Amino acid sequence: MKERDELRASESQFKHSTKDLKDSTCALKERLISCSNGGDIAKKPTQSLIYVTQLRRSLSQQVKPKPEPTASSVLEKTSSGQAKAEINEMRSLSPPSLSSSRKPNEKELIELDCVSVIEGSAEVGKESQDEKQWKEMKLHLDDLPGILAQLSKIKLTALVVSTTSAGFALAPGPFDLPCLLLTLVGTGLASCAANPINQFFEVPFDSNMNGTKNRPLVRGQISPLLAVSFATCCAVPGVALLAWGVNPLMGALVAFNIFLYTCCYTPLKRISFANTWFGAVVGAIPPIRGWTAATGSLKAGTFLLGGILYSWQFPHFNALSWGLREDYPPGGYCMMSVMHLALCRCVALRHGLALVGLSTAAPLLDFTTWTFPIISLRISLYISYLGFRFYTQANQKSSRRLFFCSLWHLPLLLLLLLTCKQPQGVKRDQGEPRQ
Ligand code: HEM
Numbered sequence: 178m179k180e181r182d183e184l185r186a187s188e189s190q191f192k193h194s195t196k197d198l199k200d201s202t203c204a205l206k207e208r209l210i211s212c213s214n215g216g217d218i219a220k221k222p223t224q225s226l227i228y229v230t231q232l233r234r235s236l237s238q239q240v241k242p243k244p245e246p247t248a249s250s251v252l253e254k255t256s257s258g259q260a261k262a263e264i265n266e267m268r269s270l271s272p273p274s275l276s277s278s279r280k281p282n283e284k285e286l287i288e289l290d291c292v293s294v295i296e297g298s299a300e301v302g303k304e305s306q307d308e309k310q311w312k313e314m315k316l317h318l319d320d321l322p323g324i325l326a327q328l329s330k331i332k333l334t335a336l337v338v339s340t341t342s343a344g345f346a347l348a349p350g351p352f353d354l355p356c357l358l359l360t361l362v363g364t365g366l367a368s369c370a371a372n373p374i375n376q377f378f379e380v381p382f383d384s385n386m387n388g389t390k391n392r393p394l395v396r397g398q399i400s401p402l403l404a405v406s407f408a409t410c411c412a413v414p415g416v417a418l419l420a421w422g423v424n425p426l427m428g429a430l431v432a433f434n435i436f437l438y439t440c441c442y443t444p445l446k447r448i449s450f451a452n453t454w455f456g457a458v459v460g461a462i463p464p465i466r467g468w469t470a471a472t473g474s475l476k477a478g479t480f481l482l483g484g485i486l487y488s489w490q491f492p493h494f495n496a497l498s499w500g501l502r503e504d505y506p507p508g509g510y511c512m513m514s515v516m517h518l519a520l521c522r523c524v525a526l527r528h529g530l531a532l533v534g535l536s537t538a539a540p541l542l543d544f545t546t547w548t549f550p551i552i553s554l555r556i557s558l559y560i561s562y563l564g565f566r567f568y569t570q571a572n573q574k575s576s577r578r579l580f581f582c583s584l585w586h587l588p589l590l591l592l593l594l595l596t597c598k599q600p601q602g603v604k605r606d607q608g609e610p611r612q
């Protein structure tokens with residue numbers, strides 16, 4: 178008799194838990210269907226990282242508490258190659274599909290249910306009540322400018338436009354304001370086109386990095402379709418403005434710049450640490466474009482200016498990436514600071530010294546007066562000294578000092594170039610041929 182009662186009690190308990198499981202499955206199914214109907218669903222970022230996981234071809238966002246990596250564990254990983262294994266594991270993920278209206282078929286729904294319910298039930302005890310709920314996030318029009326600014330990496334875009342204007346101002350010849358304005362607007366539009374495409378490709382990886390997990394596409398604040406449409410609406414007028422408003426060489430250079438950043442540098446970030454060399458070319462082209470806008474041709478001075486920007490980016494980024502080396506393996510990024518730390522330090526020093534050489538070459542190419550290398554030698558030797566400190570002893574202090582030095586070194590160097598620019602008028606008066 179007693180056994181039968183116990184049996185009945187456990188049977189009703191089992192029925193209850195099955196019912197709970199069914200309820201959570203239905204709730205999940207509703208969520209998924211509304212999500213696949215293109216609804217802008219976003220998970221409010223919780224303190225745990227949001228994984229964008231690929232479940233049998235359909236991407237969905239789930240919150241899974243992730244153990245924060247500690248420096249020692251990452252260093253161990255780096256030494257034992259586990260970091261590389263983590264990078265390989267992340268490589269297989271593909272970017273989100275454009276059409277968010279694709280409906281996962283019934284089989285995927287059921288499979289997803291199984292996976293999610295298992296994880297859900299396993300972790301349900303750990304998450305607080307509000308973390309379990311999906312936060313419906315509609316795209317509000319007044320949020321759009323901020324979202325598009327983040328999508329365009331507006332600060333970096335402004336800096337790239339400023340180096341373009343430096344290239345224009347340093348070029349020989351008369352000052353043409355309409356040409357300058359067209360060049361700057363075209364360059365800004367090109368950067369506003371390239372950065373959203375870069376972020377579209379990097380959603381599954383950025384979601385695993387502390388520095389990028391709150392980006393609009395990762396948080397679902399804007400749909401991939403809208404982001405790529407925005408990029409297209411910037412790219413077409415940007416390239417057209419430069420090609421027909423300035424000169425065809427400009428149009429070709431900016432189209433190449435966008436291609437190099439989105440189709441070469443971006444995918445290469447997850448394939449080889451050589452990506453930084455590609456990124457340095459991407460960042461060196463804008464001032465070359467500014468010079469080309471003013472002169473319509475590529476001269477020695479153009480490549481000197483491009484060379485200065487190219488070399489400057491290594492101490493800038495290698496120092497920064499040393500501090501981010503814990504973040505890169507979960508995102509699947511192959512950076513020198515993770516894969517070849519010695520090379521990372523050596524390259525930063527090498528290109529710091531290259532800046533000394535390039536500054537000295539400026540008057541030799543008739544680009545500036547000899548005042549430039551005499552004055553700029555100090556700041557270029559200083560960044561080289563910090564590069565040497567980073568090379569001999571890479572730690573948080575030396576890497577941060579080198580990175581922050583790079584942030585004032587570039588604008589100061591460009592300012593010195595401008596003030597010590599070779600006075601073209603004087604040369605022309607002496608019957609020198611116009612450059
Ligand atoms: C290889 C090329 C480059 C790479 C890989 C790179 C990467 C980065 C990264 C990851 C950051 C940190 C961003 C953040 O944490 O929000 C950063 C910051 C910065 N970058 Fe670069 N960058 C490159 C080229 C450039 C160029 C060409 C410029 C200027 C024209 C530039 C100027 C800056 C500035 C000023 C900051 C600090 C911005 C801030 O503190 O919010 N970088 N860079």
Ligand SMILES: CC(C)=CCC/C(C)=C/CC/C(C)=C/COP(=O)(O)OP(=O)(O)O
Pocket residue numbers: 333334337364367368371372375389434435438442456457459460463
């Ligand atoms: C005009 C034009 C086409 C510009 C291209 C974009 C641009 C401003 C490039 C600057 C150099 C660069 C590689 C930045 C890092 O990008 P990242 O994607 O590694 O930065 P992240 O780590 O923040 O994602």
